[in-house]
Amino acid sequence: MRPPGNPDNTELLASIFRTIHTIKGSCGFLGFTKLEKLTHAGENLLSQMRGGELKLNAEIADRLLEMVDAVRSLLEEIRTTEAEGPEDYLDLIERLKKLLAKAAAPDTKSKIEPPAAPSPNAGNLAPSGPTPSPPASDALEEVAPPPSEAATKPAESKSASLDSSLPAEKSSREKRTGKPAVIPGRLGGALVRHGRVRPEEILRALQMQEAGDPRRIGEILVQLGLVTERDIAEALVDKKVPDSSDAAIRVDVNLLEKQMNLVSELVLLRNRLLQIANETNERNLNGAVHGLNYVTSELRKNVMKTRMQPVSQLFDKLPRIVRDVSKDLGKKIKLETQGGDTELDKTLLEAIKDPVTHLLRNSMDHGIESPEVRAQKGKPEEGTVWIRAFHEGGNFHLEIADDGAGIDPDRVKQKAISKGLLTTVHADKMTEPEILNLIFLPGLSTAEKVTNVSGRGVGMDVVKTNVERIGGLTKLQSGRNRGTTVSLEIPLTLATIPALTVISGKSVFAIPQAALVEMIAVDAEDAHKFIEHIDGVSVFRFRGTVLPLLSLRKELKLKEVLSDSSITKIVVVRTEGRQVALLVDAIRNTEEIVIKPLDKRFKSIALFSGAAVLGDGRVALILDIAALARRAGMASSRQQAAAQAADAQPKERLTLLLLSGSDGERMGVPLDFVQRLEEFSPSARELMGGLDVVQYRNEILRIIRLEETLENRRTRSRHPEESASGKISAIVVRSDAHRTVILEVHRILGIAKVEIDQLTPPSRPCVRGSLVVQERVTEILDMPALLAKLQSSQLDPALLAPLEAHVPHVR
């Protein structure tokens, strides 16, 4: 049942009436008196409305919806217990009767127009009639709208704001749905089917009609010389397409599933055959294989089509949610959906149901303001949520936009800092889009109060994870007071996924493309500049960040491969919002793979999400990137969130770079401050104006011994013996946006994640306190204090000036 929409849609009303009437009739027959009474009351009301004596208003709609709910629960009760149950809904029946009485009394409130007068188009937006139209019958309606809507809209809504793009679009739609559309649609559809005209030509004729041409569509087409009158006559006969029951059959989903699997196998076999044919260069074989190639592709396309479902299946459920939620929240919200005929694989449609519902609720709850606030801001009191689906670039896209308050980046930032998800220093460096994307982090909700609709902070991260799970992407755009747009991009099918295949040891492994960030090849000679191995912990320096590095060979305990390449290959992957670098032996290629479940006997290994047969017939195991990352000791963000939720007082979490001093004492520097790890040869240290400096990336930077900066109580040696490599270990620390300092350290030990619960008070300045990390007492450095000290007391401004003046002259 479609609650809002066109109050005058008699056809729809009649359909509802018939349904209720049928239920009532059957009840009398079967002796379900309660249900009969209820449907009787509803039927009376509907009959009045059908006859036009009564107009739909909010109150009537509410009662009718209540009635539908009651009928549903009664039917459910009957299904499970074979009896009607105790509830008799007398109260509801009474209210239904009252409405009817009110209507009967002449000239009472019954003539009141619906308050939140929905635009007359709202009902037409979501394409769904009372009876499902057979797929081919409205060929034109399928073909025609996209050129005018889909073609112009994607570009528009991305560049211009939604508000500005909307009026134009709306008016064009109003025109089209104004008078003609349906009948010519059928005729046009038949003509297109007969191959007499092209859809664009029908559209042209339609546009002429819209522009005021009074003639019928057939006449226009004949006059344009596009068709003959005979074509029209034939098409008019064919207009009545066979009944949907004759043209369609019901098929078990499992059967489809099996068919899809078989076709996937066929595709793989074809790939293999293609490879063989290419190698043998046999003409006859090549010809046959190419034929097979074509047929297989077509077959696959068609089988995939059978699994496709229009997204309207999901859209049709949304108006009710909007209605209920906006009532709960006391807001005026209207929903506009577009592209309901866009198709998506059944399982994927199922998978996006929850995320979409969640995003819709979010928009209504947090996005759209109350009518009073909206009025103050000069916006229409009624807020709008637009949901739009379309295909682009071989993917399914869905956008959920609202014209609400938008997301305040400052509040997101503050929230993230207060939750310990972000440090102030880090936050200042972030761009606005980066900050907005923080709302996808677990445990972050900017809602001031938790409502029963949303705001518990478990939302956006779940949306993102769910979408990522099916290989999709989530994007967010928001402007203060301009509203928020969330876009989902989802592959059309999951039957095959693109994956990168890599080799480690002697085996091939597949990495789903969705998890892939970048592939990097480094000369073995240069590898040490990017990779650090510290006490069994490896890190990879990647675009200014330090990523944990896992060797696939080590993690999987694979045998050493004999011919070791001189090039180090690294694949950077992303999982649960983090990045991890994987060291592999070789990168093979990208190919479409079919995911096959792995035997339960291998489940305990938990590093593979399945297996796949490759084009050459080899079997590859599909890496479970999230599990690999977790194995590497990275607590997944989700676990953190869960732990945080369990913990009433959230503890501060820090990732520390562990250092050891010359006396073996341990120190930890929060990783956020560390830009890079470097090694310098002792000769790189130069003296300038009494300061130790090094040349680093075309800059002259101060190099300061960390232990000198910290007040050490014991005597210290000026230049202790260097590390085994004869090099100076150093960390590059960014103190603020303009200044970088290199801290010389004795030894870098590794990275540790710690929870700061209680710190032992510091024993010297520039230290926040100490705690036990990896069974050793470790001082946590107070980097802001330390950097401030370096800048204020140690750096003489007079010295600093010439230092900075020098920089541009360095090559």
Added chain:
Amino acid sequence: MSVKQRYSTFTLNGICFGVPVEKVQEVLEFQHITPVPLAAPVLPGIINLRGQILTTFDLKTRLNLAGSEGAGEPMMMVIQTSEGPMNLLVDKIGPVLDVDPDLFEPPTETLKPSVRSVTTHVCKLDGQLLLVLDTEKIVQLPEESTVTSRKEKLGLEEAAALQ
């Protein structure tokens, strides 16, 4: 006169084993096994059988029969189980034998516990014994079988201690 039972036979370390012929899907030459890293030794990996991924069991490891018979390549026997087809690695494929059920005997106490636990019965043939294996039990690995008798457990430990 009782109906004869047909068994597909194979050898492991020279010992003759059999499984009911209707349980055997096919017999294959040795082909490449894709190893699954970190898996138990009894599971050397997976194979691609016409697009289907099959788990491979090293039957000798499964039955705790140490040592190998020469350096020859093992053969593969694909059996049907309630969990779908599974691939067994065996030394040599033998003939299909028709056996009179009168020759059936329960597994003797002298068998290794690891073998006895998956043997349904023993057939005394001319000059040799045929051990008939329960295909369902073979693919249930001891760690995951829900009911493991104490005796069998002891037997396993014993075998492990011997190795």
